[in-house]
Amino acid sequence: xxxxDETFAKVTDLIEPxxxxxxxxxxxxxxxxxxxxxxxxxMDFVAAVEDDFDIIITMNMQAEIETIGQLVxxxxxxxxxx
Amino acid sequence: xxxxxxxxxxRPLDMLEHxxxxxxxxxFDPLIAERQALLDTGVRDPFAIVMEKVLSPTEAxxxxxxxxxxxxxxxxxxxxxxxxxxxxxxxxxEYGAGTxxxxxxxxxxxxxxxxxxxxxxxxxxxxxxxxxxxxxANLGMISTLAGKGDYIILDADSHASIxxxxxxxxxxxVRFRHNSVDDLDKRLGRLPKxxxxxxxxxxxxxxxxxxxxxxxxxxxxxxxxAMILCDEAHSMGFFGDHGxxxxxxxAVLDDIxxxxxxxxxxxxxxxxxxxxxxxxxxxxxxxxxxxxxTASLPPSVVATAATSIRKLMHAGExxxxxxxxxxxxxxxxxxxxxxxxxxxxxxxxIAVILSxxxxxxxxxxxxxxxxxxxxxxxxxxxxxxxxLLRCSLCAEHRDEQVGQIMEMFAQAGRAVGCIG
Numbered sequence: 001x002x003x004x005d006e007t008f009a010k011v012t013d014l015i016e017p018x019x020x021x022x023x024x025x026x027x028x029x030x031x032x033x034x035x036x037x038x039x040x041x042x043m044d045f046v047a048a049v050e051d052d053f054d055i056i057i058t059m060n061m062q063a064e065i066e067t068i069g070q071l072v073x074x075x076x077x078x079x080x081x082x
Numbered sequence: 083x084x085x086x087x088x089x090x091x092x093r094p095l096d097m098l099e100h101x102x103x104x105x106x107x108x109x110f111d112p113l114i115a116e117r118q119a120l121l122d123t124g125v126r127d128p129f130a131i132v133m134e135k136v137l138s139p140t141e142a143x144x145x146x147x148x149x150x151x152x153x154x155x156x157x158x159x160x161x162x163x164x165x166x167x168x169x170x171x172x173x174x175x176e177y178g179a180g181t182x183x184x185x186x187x188x189x190x191x192x193x194x195x196x197x198x199x200x201x202x203x204x205x206x207x208x209x210x211x212x213x214x215x216x217x218x219a220n221l222g223m224i225s226t227l228a229g230k231g232d233y234i235i236l237d238a239d240s241h242a243s244i245x246x247x248x249x250x251x252x253x254x255x256v257r258f259r260h261n262s263v264d265d266l267d268k269r270l271g272r273l274p275k276x277x278x279x280x281x282x283x284x285x286x287x288x289x290x291x292x293x294x295x296x297x298x299x300x301x302x303x304x305x306x307x308a309m310i311l312c313d314e315a316h317s318m319g320f321f322g323d324h325g326x327x328x329x330x331x332x333a334v335l336d337d338i339x340x341x342x343x344x345x346x347x348x349x350x351x352x353x354x355x356x357x358x359x360x361x362x363x364x365x366x367x368x369x370x371x372x373x374x375x376t377a378s379l380p381p382s383v384v385a386t387a388a389t390s391i392r393k394l395m396h397a398g399e400x401x402x403x404x405x406x407x408x409x410x411x412x413x414x415x416x417x418x419x420x421x422x423x424x425x426x427x428x429x430x431x432i433a434v435i436l437s438x439x440x441x442x443x444x445x446x447x448x449x450x451x452x453x454x455x456x457x458x459x460x461x462x463x464x465x466x467x468x469x470l471l472r473c474s475l476c477a478e479h480r481d482e483q484v485g486q487i488m489e490m491f492a493q494a495g496r497a498v499g500c501i502g
Contacts, residue, residue, distance in 0.1 A: 040466060054272065055272065056272045060254055060255055
């Protein structure tokens, strides 16, 4: 498994508790439209991802992230920089 | 083809074009529909109250009926203080209705200076800067202090003016879980050591009325080399020995780099400010856009603010009454069976938590019909998606009014079914 695959697996693990509709999780799934998350869910989830990977995803960055794939790529970049 | 003919023929085409052009207000259709559905059930609009007459800091005429005010943030009841009103009238006579100018051009009068002097004396600090509103104080301070490459670290439950201050600037924005010292510590620890950092805190969080663990948070922020801005909007006048806020009560005021506050709560008028001991503070007057590019407060407003601030320095009796009222109402509502935002009365705000919009509006309207005004708050202004009725006490609420308030809550709560 590549590190991206590992990151994807970890991120989707963290999504599951908030995946109320049981949507199959792929790179293309969008947080707002497909998972129908509100800003409070996003806040809780982002905090969980940050703590799990020991990174910071600034709100500026969050504004650019719409899909699971984009988040996984961002986590990869942030991990590399840390 | 004549010009007139062209015009006539063009008109329907124009309309067609307009009809197919995107309507920028269409994005609000869901909200319009939700609101309409609510109003169709026959309730009054909680966001369209008109006070026809204001009788005192605690009473107004709403819908032709005398109503007790329990949602005004008029904590110290200074709005009708005789000295405050006299100062405003004198300034109106002597300096006119408005300044028509920016603070840095023609909009600084003697009164603005005196108001800043009053703030310096009140907080015992070297510098004070007055903004036209509290919202603009946060907007200006936060966007100016934290620039490109700097980090702002803010509590997730921060007021909209703090969030907007972040978005107005160019800094990186990092949130931590509400009032979590550990979460703040972890996030600060992950940031680049040499980056500029501004931790933004509030003394009292206005939705639930809970206070921040400032002692611990300040220690953590200092450990990581961050500067601290603390918004004391809901604590000025009645926290700490001198009424300087939660930071004074927690004995950490000296470690707060910037205290932001407002005149529209305890002070009883309108305006915002920041006080600081930072030696370079005065430069902000030249570089802070929400300070520079707006008209200054009217002379009557700064005169009322200055008089009120000086009186608040010696308002021990009012402070005691406000705390007594807050504790009594908090206990009374708990005893009635309401779910409240805090276990005990941490501030002068008491948040009654309700299950949904229907119950919140039902309760709000029942109270209004009985003669009590409270604030209704709903997401996204509220944390954790809650619907709540927010009560704020005033030092001038009389004992019998607090008794009446509890009686009205009991009656409305039983009628709506949120208490047994």
